[in-house]
Amino acid sequence: MSSSDQTASTSFNAPDCSQIQLNEHGRLHHFLTPQNLSKDILTEIMDVAESFSSVANQAVKKVPVLRGKTIVNLFFENSTRTRTTFELAAKRLSADVININVATSAASKGESVLDTIRTLEAMQVDMFVVRHADSGTAHFIARNVAPHVSVINAGDGSHAHPTQAMLDMFTIRRVKKDFSKLKVAIIGDILHSRVARSEIHALNILGAKEVRVIAPNTLLPIDAKALGVTVFNDLESGLDDVDVVIMLRLQRERMHGALLPSENEYFDRFGLTEEKLAYTKSDVTVMHPGPINRGVEMAASVADGPNSVVLQQVTNGIAVRMAVMTLILGQNRQVVGAE
Ligand code: CP
Secondary structure (H helix, E strand, O other), X not given: OOOOOXXXXXXXXXXXOOOOOEOOOOXXXXXXXXXXXXXXXXXXXXXXXXXXXXXXXXXXXXXXXXXXXXXXXXXXXXXXXXXXXXXXXXXXXXXXXXXXXXXXXXXXXXXXXXXHHHHHHXXXXXXXXXXXXXXXXXXXXXXXXXXXXXXXXXXXXXXXXXXXXXXXXXXXXXXXXOXXXXXXXXXXXXXXXXXXXXXXXXHHHOOXXXXXXXXXXXXXXXXXXXXXXXXXXXXXXXXXXXXXXXXXXXXXXXXXXOOOOOHHHHHHHHOEOHHHHOOOOOOOEEEOOOOOOEOOOEOHHHHOOOOEOHHHHHHHHHHHHHHHHHHHHOOOOOOHHHO
């Protein structure tokens, strides 16, 4: 675990999660990053999510898939969407859910992350959902929990946000169907974005035709091209003919030093407006993981416009998180979608 969040720089060595995420049968045991997972696993997450999406329309929004399981939400960093949809997803699966309020927990008295985990583990929990400002924290916890306990990374520093990436892939698949035909542009603060990293991995695994990043050089990792993307520094060329646009928030809490001119100048060059949307395909899908800073990374008219699927992303997050928790903890994975 890094001691401070300098992780978006090229000096950050992402933890190798590939040895730890899968069990001896090649099934998900932890979900820390989409990197190095197979297309089959990512597709299975989306397929199971599809089967769960109708649960929200039932009179009783519950299925008994994880009855008797205990899931702990442990968010050391603030969240609205991720924490709430993980809680809803677990409750819809009939699991017992504990939300630890870190601000009022013994962490505020100096208890370490590991001691917090060991204390909660002594209460026979089955899964931790962890968000932390330091990259590698979820991986660190996964290496230190008991073998029967699983960890889902709900965002670690600038490293990964795998369930956000998967809900975005699920949203794209629902609208556009075939990844192999898609040009996808990710715009904004790539340097600090765990969402961008996980989306780039997922899009490449799923076979997207082209993944572009569009940003000023100060908000790009030096090794951006090594991530498997085409790099652009302006919207006019970067947005040309794209099918999907994913906007990112400027993550000021992770910025060290002056990486930007004013927000107004940033919006002029990289903010998505209706005029700039004209560079894309006419049926472009506009996405944002949230929270949105309207007038900084995108105009309100675009965020709320006909091409935006921002709120569908939020809704889809419940089904995707149900799918991930089920694939990890569910006892009868083959029939779970039929329940
Ligand atoms: N997209 C996302 O992670 O949002 P929250 O910070 O509200 O969870």
